[in-house]
């Protein structure tokens with residue numbers, strides 16, 4: 001499935017996940033977590049072949065407009081309404097190495113903060129030209145980019161008056177199933193970030209800031225779209241140099 | 250002061266939220282015309298080697314209710330125990346088997362279903378063999394970081410008895426939370442997020 005079959009395969013186990021850097025499972029300020037959080041300790045296991053391997057996706061799965069949310073659901077000749085932006089960045093691992101061939105899937109509300117989903121109840125209108133999903137695969141240098149409209153903030157049923165800051169959801173496949181990650185990107189300068197009970201499930205302010213994309217003026221396209229840069233870091237692998245060879249190698 | 254090791258921190262996880270299906274299975278969510286098909290819906294074709302099985306189950310919350318907005322992904326070896334991954338160096342996996350599946354839990358009854366094959370045994374690091382198993386990853390609204398677990402097969406009692414991961418489970422009655430009973434070609438794997446039957450989740 002890989003477009004990168006000439007690359008040296010990676011077979012090391014992944015670094016231990018720093019669970020203190022992530023949100024704990026139980027975060028009562030985010031009410032849904034109360035009944036959906038495991039209460040017993042996780043069973044720790046150094047990665048086996050079942051976790052250091054993972055599916056890899058080739059560019060052949062991508063359609064021409066997959067990385068263009070302004071147009072991929074729009075009628076011919078039309079486009080989604082909203083602030084036009086480019087989101088770009090690199091997928092790296094904890095060693096700072098680019099993760100090539102990573103599949104990113106992203107989804108978001110429209111410019112008014114409304115999702116195209118049957119369970120969505122917010123009164124903001126749908127945009128007939130905006131679906132809200134896209135995907136991209138990173139290049140050799142780990143880079144990706146897509147075009148979209150800036151999503152609007154929206155209210156959600158948690159506290160009486162809780163709102164999500166503008167955000168884009170990301171799902172990322174690296175090279176091993178243990179790297180599987182879903183996260184969210186926020187926008188520089190949004191005061192609502194710090195009021196959000198989902199953002200603040202993350203205990204460390206520096207960790208939250210890792211999810212805030214800066215306005216990237218240098219990459220803004222004049223008279224067209226502003227740019228935001230969002231780098232994503234996946235778990236790194238140990239070197240395999242001095243590890244036991246697995247049976248059958 | 251010493252030199253900086255220079256490692257980066259992993260991007261913190263955030264919940265997949267209630268609309269994960271828009272991004273990961275848009276056709277299922279009713280957003281058609283963007284992708285031809287949803288990824289991960291088909292794992293096998295008519296040339297896939299191995300015994301055809303169905304894996305079915307629910308993800309159940311602490312009040313006993315199945316999650317109707319979850320996304321479940323599985324990853325497994327082929328019938329010979331090989332993974333369809335560039336990191337698999339022991340041989341070439343069955344090209345007619347992806348090894349990876351993705352299924353939203355149903356909005357009606359919360360059931361997920363995978364049509365797949367029974368995996369072969371893969372090695373543990375020390376040369377022992379692991380029992381056949383399927384790796385699971387579960388995300389949903391209210392789950393702050395994706396949950397990893399494994400499903401084992403009830404009709405593999407002998408292999409399960411020597412499996413290195415199952416052997417690590419201190420409270421032996423919890424082993425059963427990872428072992429799916431079989432009826433015909435269907436294995437049922439209910440995942441309990443909390444309570445007496447809480448599934449053993451993994452930090453891997």
Ligand SMILES: [Fe+3]
Pocket residue numbers: 109164167169266268
């Ligand atoms: Fe959202």
